[in-house]
Amino acid sequence: MIELTQSQLTQSQLTQSQLTRSQSTDTDAEPLLEIVMRVNGVMHTAMAPARRLLSDFLRHELRLTGTHVGCEHGVCGACTVLVDGAPMRSCLMFAVTAQDYEITTVEGLAPVEGTGVSTMSPVQQAFIESHGLQCGFCTPGFLTTITAYLQENPEPTEADAREAISGNLCRCTGYQNIVKAVLRAAEITQERGAGA
Numbered sequence: 001m002i003e004l005t006q007s008q009l010t011q012s013q014l015t016q017s018q019l020t021r022s023q024s025t026d027t028d029a030e031p032l033l034e035i036v037m038r039v040n041g042v043m044h045t046a047m048a049p050a051r052r053l054l055s056d057f058l059r060h061e062l063r064l065t066g067t068h069v070g071c072e073h074g075v076c077g078a079c080t081v082l083v084d085g086a087p088m089r090s091c092l093m094f095a096v097t098a099q100d101y102e103i104t105t106v107e108g109l110a111p112v113e114g115t116g117v118s119t120m121s122p123v124q125q126a127f128i129e130s131h132g133l134q135c136g137f138c139t140p141g142f143l144t145t146i147t148a149y150l151q152e153n154p155e156p157t158e159a160d161a162r163e164a165i166s167g168n169l170c171r172c173t174g175y176q177n178i179v180k181a182v183l184r185a186a187e188i189t190q191e192r193g194a195g196a
């Protein structure tokens with residue numbers, strides 16, 4: 001027979017208690033709302049609880065898993081999407097409140113040409129050329145953030161580039177090549193002209 005110490009018993013009870021609490025707050029038990037959202041130019045309809053985060057809605061209901069979730073409380077920037085063109089932490093926004101806006105995720109950054117063939121956006125191309133990523137976990141957030149930044153600031157200095165990415169965390173690159181990518185993306189945008 002296995003005898004549990006008092007400490008193990010307490011731990012066991014705690015675990016059971018936590019499990020019960022977890023089950024009682026399972027979002028599957030909550031009423032579901034119909035959420036209609038335009039993402040990357042396409043209208044989507046899906047059912048989700050009122051408190052479903054936009055990041056989770058994109059990933060789980062719409063299967064747009066390019067948006068990554070790191071800290072889940074607004075610090076790392078990995079979950080950044082564009083809301084009417086402005087960068088927004090999708091882990092800080094409810095899906096229901098995003099319904100009135102045009103949402104762009106990393107999957108929607110690449111322009112689709114008349115042939116139906118997607119090409120890299122200037123920022124995506126710059127990240128490739130400048131080796132601006134390693135594991136890639138943070139990359140979707142950087143791509144969306146920098147895309148929005150360059151639309152407002154098409155000719156950034158290196159100091160501007162550092163400021164632009166200061167709200168996004170990367171654990172791999174040391175940021176040097178991401179700064180280069182911001183500057184290169186500005187060049188590519190100019191090379192491609194206004195249609196880039």
Ligand code: FES
Binds near residue numbers: 070074079089090092
């Ligand atoms: S997951 Fe949203 S800011 Fe980190």
Ligand code: FES
Binds near residue numbers: 133134136139169170
């Ligand atoms: S490339 Fe790995 S976290 Fe940024």
